Amino acid sequence: MELGCMTDETWGQVQDALLNSIGEHNYKTWITPLDFLDCEDGVARFNVPTNFIGNWVNRNYSDQIIRHLHSVGAKVRRVEFKVGGQSRVADSSVKPNQTISQGSPQAKAVPVPRSASVAEATDDDAVGGAVLDSRFTFDSFVVGKPNELAHAAARRVAEGGPVTFNPLFLYGGVGLGKTHLMHAIAWQMKHRDPNLRIVYLSAEQFMYRFVQALREKQMLDFKQLFRSVDVLMVDDVQFIAGKDSTQDEFFHTFNALVDQQKQIIISGDRAPGEIKDMEERIKSRLQCGLVVDLHPTDYELRLGVLQQKVEQYSLQYPGLQIADGVLEFLAHRISTNVRVLEGALMRLFAMASLVGREISMEMTQDCLSDVLRASERKITIEEIQRRVSEHYNIRLSEMIGPTRVRTIARPRQIAMYLCKSLTTRSLPEIGRRFGGRDHTTIMHGVKRIDELRVKDGQIADDIELLRRSLEA
Numbered sequence: 001m002e003l004g005c006m007t008d009e010t011w012g013q014v015q016d017a018l019l020n021s022i023g024e025h026n027y028k029t030w031i032t033p034l035d036f037l038d039c040e041d042g043v044a045r046f047n048v049p050t051n052f053i054g055n056w057v058n059r060n061y062s063d064q065i066i067r068h069l070h071s072v073g074a075k076v077r078r079v080e081f082k083v084g085g086q087s088r089v090a091d092s093s094v095k096p097n098q099t100i101s102q103g104s105p106q107a108k109a110v111p112v113p114r115s116a117s118v119a120e121a122t123d124d125d126a127v128g129g130a131v132l133d134s135r136f137t138f139d140s141f142v143v144g145k146p147n148e149l150a151h152a153a154a155r156r157v158a159e160g161g162p163v164t165f166n167p168l169f170l171y172g173g174v175g176l177g178k179t180h181l182m183h184a185i186a187w188q189m190k191h192r193d194p195n196l197r198i199v200y201l202s203a204e205q206f207m208y209r210f211v212q213a214l215r216e217k218q219m220l221d222f223k224q225l226f227r228s229v230d231v232l233m234v235d236d237v238q239f240i241a242g243k244d245s246t247q248d249e250f251f252h253t254f255n256a257l258v259d260q261q262k263q264i265i266i267s268g269d270r271a272p273g274e275i276k277d278m279e280e281r282i283k284s285r286l287q288c289g290l291v292v293d294l295h296p297t298d299y300e301l302r303l304g305v306l307q308q309k310v311e312q313y314s315l316q317y318p319g320l321q322i323a324d325g326v327l328e329f330l331a332h333r334i335s336t337n338v339r340v341l342e343g344a345l346m347r348l349f350a351m352a353s354l355v356g357r358e359i360s361m362e363m364t365q366d367c368l369s370d371v372l373r374a375s376e377r378k379i380t381i382e383e384i385q386r387r388v389s390e391h392y393n394i395r396l397s398e399m400i401g402p403t404r405v406r407t408i409a410r411p412r413q414i415a416m417y418l419c420k421s422l423t424t425r426s427l428p429e430i431g432r433r434f435g436g437r438d439h440t441t442i443m444h445g446v447k448r449i450d451e452l453r454v455k456d457g458q459i460a461d462d463i464e465l466l467r468r469s470l471e472a
């Protein structure tokens, strides 16, 4: 089907769909104020009454709007929100809350002031890569135990000098700061040497560029472009898993750059070896350098992020007060990812500025009831296995593997016990996640630990400690 640009009619259909998907309250607050202006060259433009609404819709709903527009046949790549000449931009190929650079025709300001030295360094927008978010710097990255290794590795790479580990592979769950760290590396490298040719892009964008080059018979240019950069950064590499030709091209680009001693930085949602449908030769290349993971946030890190954001938002909303205990409450209750945490805080500030009151505990519970409900702690089997392995200083592969040596088998049984008591997973499911063991083995393990808990104080203490840390 040949898609057309957006019209009043398609916008009407999308509004209906949004009403269904985000609920009446959110719809009235965020979508009703949007005034559809026009749609040209795949860019749909809206007037918004305030910067805040534009920014909020861009961060939280632009992806959904674009998706709904596609589903009703509107050929829209990007939505743009304008207020008095400023605009918020979201691109279907760019992550939400990334911004379009000053070099772009849709240039816009972001609410947080950017560092002048870094801003100047963006002039050439890398080599056809995505635009870097000016907020994602090392200065704004809060370091805690769960991310200190990844942060140190990123810092080390950003310092430049001889390439010591190639690639740097950063991995971790959703919203834990992979993109933030990659942008921070790029900013610092650019700052150090403005002439460096740095390409940052998502694996999805790499694929689109590759397909476009194929279609337009520009493969030579494509190869030259990517093989002549000084630093290549590819975000969310898992996206190319299962996409054979893109993987092939990625593999050759990767090798060409490594041969030239050019730094490569890659991110993924899991360790290279665990990416399904990724060619073995790519997995093994990805493991050749330094592989570091960002662990799920802990309470202190979440509190640190919240405190930093409060400082930032206070500039935006001067005079707003936040009651004692609110940040601690949020850090305790919202234990998913940092993006959710940031969104929650931003929502509170918006609400408090609308009603002109301090952010109290009552307002927090009221305004964030949906987020708080959704964040009710769900402990995963993987998390338990990881924590128990760390606690007993054994490898995760040993925990899941076949060895029956007591020093491994006992922690394994403790992990099985915790899986049974802290998750809703069935015994066969737990068995599968422990290297395909039978459910009777799990049952036996759980029973054994139940007995030992009573007799062995050390085991009881260990279990209690692990339980508390998992539930934190």
Ligand SMILES: Nc1ncnc2c1ncn2[C@@H]1O[C@H](COP(=O)(O)OP(=O)(O)OP(=O)(O)O)[C@@H](O)[C@H]1O
Binding pocket: 136, 140, 141, 142, 143, 147, 172, 173, 174, 175, 176, 177, 178, 179, 180, 181, 236, 269, 305, 338, 339, 342
């Ligand atoms: N340690 C941190 N300090 C400050 N901000 C953080 C930190 N970690 C994450 N954030 C913020 O959380 C948001 C999500 O982070 P980011 O986009 O880097 O996550 P990601 O790991 O790339 O997630 P995804 O898997 O969705 O790509 C960003 O606004 C980022 O600035």
